[in-house]
Amino acid sequence: MKYAVIYESVTGNTKLLAEAVRRELGEESCICFAPASEASDNIEEKVKDADMIFLGFWTDKGDCSGNIGKCMEKLHGRNVFLFGTAGFGGSEAYFSQILGRVEAHLGEGCVIAGSYMCQGRMPESVRKRYESLLEQNPDDQKIRGMIDNFDRALAHPDEKDIEVFRQKIKNLKEE
Numbered sequence: 130m131k132y133a134v135i136y137e138s139v140t141g142n143t144k145l146l147a148e149a150v151r152r153e154l155g156e157e158s159c160i161c162f163a164p165a166s167e168a169s170d171n172i173e174e175k176v177k178d179a180d181m182i183f184l185g186f187w188t189d190k191g192d193c194s195g196n197i198g199k200c201m202e203k204l205h206g207r208n209v210f211l212f213g214t215a216g217f218g219g220s221e222a223y224f225s226q227i228l229g230r231v232e233a234h235l236g237e238g239c240v241i242a243g244s245y246m247c248q249g250r251m252p253e254s255v256r257k258r259y260e261s262l263l264e265q266n267p268d269d270q271k272i273r274g275m276i277d278n279f280d281r282a283l284a285h286p287d288e289k290d291i292e293v294f295r296q297k298i299k300n301l302k303e304e
Contacts, residue, residue: 133161133176135168136185137197142214142249143185150183153298165196172200181208188215192230206238218248247290250283
């Protein structure tokens with residue numbers, strides 16, 4: 130199977146997952162491995178010979194970020210596998226909502242062969258924003274929960290997250 134990996138990563142989480150795809154499927158079958166910012170102008174040409182396109186994103190306000198969304202809109206009639214990371218994790222329902230919004234960016238006729246999401250660490254600026262909110266509202270348990278989640282997210286994606294992802298890719302490869 131010839132494949133392409135197009136991803137967008139700010140903190141390195143999604144790039145880590147993108148690299149797991151390449152390790153699992155092998156470099157010799159990879160026709161394109163690129164950040165969305167480099168691929169968006171001529172994505173159709175870059176991935177034209179791919180049997181499967183792996184599209185990686187980080188979650189921005191419950192959806193994918195701009196560059197990868199633009200890439201997705203330009204793809205039509207392709208087999209795709211979506212993968213992403215989100216600062217808030219642990220809830221499959223939350224991940225499903227995100228994937229639903231991300232899928233809406235795909236061009237007409239694309240077939241989703243699979244998807245995977247896991248929690249990912251967030252930039253330190255997010256924690257600072259939460260701390261500032263907590264200073265203004267010291268008794269707010271929701272904000273304390275957001276800080277706790279931020280701290281848990283620092284360890285993700287972890288080895289278990291990557292192994293679950295690699296198994297999904299392996300299963301796809303064997304189909």
